[in-house]
Amino acid sequence: MPKFDFFHIIGYPRAARKTGDPKAHVAGIIAEAERQRHACRHVPSPMKPIRLFGGSPSEAAAEAIAQADHARDAIGRKVRIDAIVMFAAVASYPKQTSSVVSRDHGGRRRIVDPAFLAWKEAALKWAQKQFGSALKSAVLHLDEEYPHIHFFIVPPLLEGRLRHDLIHCGRAAIVAAREKSVVAGAPAPGSDRESKRAERLAYCTAMSGLLDDYHDAVGSRFGHERYGPRRRRRTREVHLTTRRLERERDKAIMDAKRRLQNRLIELRNEDEARLAAREAEAAEEFHRARRYRASMDAELAAQRSRGDNAEAALADALAILEAHGLSPSVVPRSCG
Secondary structure (H helix, E strand, C coil): CCCECEEEEEEEECCCCCCCCCCCCHHHHHHHHCCCHHHCCCCCCCCCCEEEEECCHHHHHHHHHHHHCCCECCCCCECCCCCEEEEEEEEECCCCHHHHEEECCCCCEEECCHHHHHHHHHHHHHHHHHHHHHEEEEEEECCCCCCEEEEEECCCEECCEECHHHCCHHHHHHHHHHHHHHHCCCCCCCCCHHHHHHHHHHHHHHHHHHHHHHHHHCHHHHCCECCCCCCCCCCHHHHHHHHHHHHHHHHHHHHHHHHHHHHHHHHHHHHHHHHHHHHHHHHHHHHHHHHHHHHHHHHHHHHHHHHHHHHHHHHHHHHHHHHCCCCHHHCCCCCC
16 A cells, blocks of 8 residues: 555646546536536445535635636736636545445444544645635545545636636746746746746746645655655556555455454354353253242142141041040050
């Protein structure tokens, strides 16, 4: 299982560019985030996202589109339909969802990884600090291989212009590079190879700094690594082999946990069976004592009954003797 940070941010227009991904537009990313039926075919069992912050993704998109309809570009024209009007960022937790979430008997999801809960709060706190009031929505997905959070950021509209540079450090770095170029008396920004190279370098440096900041504030707290296999120059074969071995290791750990849980259940059942046997034995002993007492009571009653009968017979004999004028004292003793 990979243990490195994953965070990226992408800008989306109102309509996809003709030469780009036809789904790479605001409505497309919103539909995927909200798990609309036509937009999540890559997810085997789609589940409703969990809202963590702000309004829904659709509400964030509506705000972005509404202000883009009134925005103007640098020379006063309406913003192009394929110009970026909203940013979407993703932060992923580097542990498989199956080890983070379980289901109870009612089928409800239950998070069983305390570190994930802490990571979720740390990632959200970092995003709020990074994007400020431009962060309009954050939702959590727990239905793919790795848990992840979608952040939706709407650039502010100031003096009729969408200010990407105020929320996107890479865009801000490009603006700063262009201003520096103008001050130095260089050709118009982006008009020559050197200025383009400088802007690209500034952009990459700023975005690398963003990932460093995310790692320092979030990933490093949970033992996640800053760089993935690409920075380590792993070949694809090595990377795939590593992933396979990590999955096998994770499966072995899960199997061991499952066996341990099953053994604990067996031991608990054995304890319950022994307790039930002892209870049954005690109950049998109790019933045996009751039966013995009942038999003793019956014997005592029989003895009392025999004593009563003997007394009655003696009384009858005395009555007969008295009737014949005989006294018990003169009755001859039987020989014997």
